[in-house]
Amino acid sequence: MPGSNPIGVRLATISHYLPKRILSNADLEKMMDTSDDWIVQRTGVHRRHMCAEDESVRTMSLCVLKDLLRESGLPPEELDLLILATVGSSMACPSTACQMLCDLAEDPEFGPTNAGAFDMTAACSGFVYGVNLAHGLIRSGQCRNVAVIGTEHLTKMVEYSTRGRGTAILFGDGSGGALLRATDDPSKGLLAQSMHSDGTRWRDLFIPRSECDFPDGVANDDLPMGIMRMNGRAVFKFAVGTFGDLIAETLEKAGLSADDVDHYICHQSNIRILEAARDRFGIPPEKMPINIDRVGNTSAASVPILLSEQTKSGLIKEGDRVMMVAFGAGLTWTSSLWQL
Numbered sequence: 234m235p236g237s238n239p240i241g242v243r244l245a246t247i248s249h250y251l252p253k254r255i256l257s258n259a260d261l262e263k264m265m266d267t268s269d270d271w272i273v274q275r276t277g278v279h280r281r282h283m284c285a286e287d288e289s290v291r292t293m294s295l296c297v298l299k300d301l302l303r304e305s306g307l308p309p310e311e312l313d314l315l316i317l318a319t320v321g322s323s324m325a326c327p328s329t330a331c332q333m334l335c336d337l338a339e340d341p342e343f344g345p346t347n348a349g350a351f352d353m354t355a356a357c358s359g360f361v362y363g364v365n366l367a368h369g370l371i372r373s374g375q376c377r378n379v380a381v382i383g384t385e386h387l388t389k390m391v392e393y394s395t396r397g398r399g400t401a402i403l404f405g406d407g408s409g410g411a412l413l414r415a416t417d418d419p420s421k422g423l424l425a426q427s428m429h430s431d432g433t434r435w436r437d438l439f440i441p442r443s444e445c446d447f448p449d450g451v452a453n454d455d456l457p458m459g460i461m462r463m464n465g466r467a468v469f470k471f472a473v474g475t476f477g478d479l480i481a482e483t484l485e486k487a488g489l490s491a492d493d494v495d496h497y498i499c500h501q502s503n504i505r506i507l508e509a510a511r512d513r514f515g516i517p518p519e520k521m522p523i524n525i526d527r528v529g530n531t532s533a534a535s536v537p538i539l540l541s542e543q544t545k546s547g548l549i550k551e552g553d554r555v556m557m558v559a560f561g562a563g564l565t566w567t568s569s570l571w572q573l
C-alpha cells in the first residue's frame with residue numbers, strides 16, 4: 234500500500250486513562266463464590282480498574298482526547314473527525330463523541346471544533362476498526378487529523394454476585410486513544426488490515442436492553458437487563474482459533490513473516506488465548522506484551538491502553554512494525570499492521 238499514494242499516516246500521539254480505584258481478586262472473593270486461584274489460572278487477571286461514581290465513558294474519553302490534543306499541540310479546530318469506539322454510550326443520541334466535543338468547546342484551554350463525531354459499536358474490535366477507517370480517510374486525502382478513542386465502563390455491565398461471576402471476574406474500565414495524522418512520508422501507515430464479522434454468532438455475547446433482545450429459544454435468566462450475557466466457553470474456542478488465523482492472514486497480506494513484526498499489540502481477552510497465539514507463531518514474550526494481569530479485559534480500550542503504555546515507556550519506537558489484533562462481540566475480529 235505505501236507508495237501508491239503520496240500521503241502517509243502517522244500514529245502521532247497515543248494516550249490512555251485508567252480510573253484510580255482498583256478491584257482486586259481478593260475484593261471479588263468477598264462478593265461471590267470464586268477464588269484468586271481460579272481467576273488467575275483461567276484468565277490471568279489479578280486486578281482491574283473501576284470507575285468512581287463521577288467517572289463515565291464520557292469523562293474517561295475526554296481525558297484521553299485532551300491529552301492527545303495537548304501532547305500533539307493540535308488546535309481543536311484542526312481536528313477533522315472523532316471516532317469513539319464503545320458499547321457504553323449513555324444515550325441512543327446524541328453520541329458521546331458529540332458530548333465530548335461540547336465539553337471541549339466549554340473548556341477555555343481548548344475551545345470549539347466542528348470535527349465530525351460519532352460513536353461506533355464493534356465491541357472489543359471497535360478501536361482497531363476505527364483506526365482502519367481513519368487510516369483510509371487520511372490516506373485518501375479526505376481528512377488530515379483523526380482521533381480514535383476506545384473506552385469502556387464494563388464494571389457497570391456485569392453483576393458482582395455468584396450468578397454474574399462468569400463475566401464479573403474478567404472485565405475492567407479504562408480508555409485509550411490515538412491521534413492519526415497525515416504526513417508527507419508515504420512509507421508510514423498501514424501495511425495490511427482486515428475487518429471481519431460473523432453475525433450468526435451474535436448470541437454468544439450480548440447485553441440485552443429488553444426481553445425482546447433475547448434470541449429465539451433462549452429464555453431470559455435471572456440477571457437484570459443491561460448486564461452482559463456471555464457464552465464464555467464458545468467465545469474462548471472461537472478466539473483461540475481466530476486470533477492465530479487473523480495474524481496469519483495479516484502477515485500474508487503484507488508479505489511478511491511473524492519475525493518481521495516488532496510488536497503484537499493484542500486485545501487482552503484472556504491470558505490463555507494470548508499464549509495460544511504466541512505459541513503458534515513462536516513469538517517471544519517481549520514482542521507480545523501483556524497487561525491483563527493489572528488491567529483486566531477492557532474491550533475496546535484494551536488495545537489502545539497497551540499501545541499507549543508500550544509507547545510511553547519507549548518500547549515502541551518510530552520505524553517499528555506494530556500489529557494490532559482484536560476480536561469480540563458480534564462476533565467481530567480485526568487487525569491493523571502498521572509501519573510507524
Ligand code: UT7
Nearest residue numbers: 267268271275276357398399402465466468469502503561
Ligand atoms: O473480550 C471479549 C470476548 N470474551 C472473551 O474473550 C472471553 C472468552 N472466555 C473466557 O475467557 C473464559 O471462558 C472464562 C474466563 C469466561 C471462563 O473460563 P472457562 O475456563 O471457560 O470456565 P467455564 O465457563 O467453562 O466454567 C468452568 C467451571 C464451571 O463449573 P463446572 O460446571 O465445571 O462445575 C463454572 O461454573 O468453573 C465455574 N466457574 C467459576 N468458578 C469460580 C465459572 N466462573 C467461575 C468463577 N469462579 N468466577
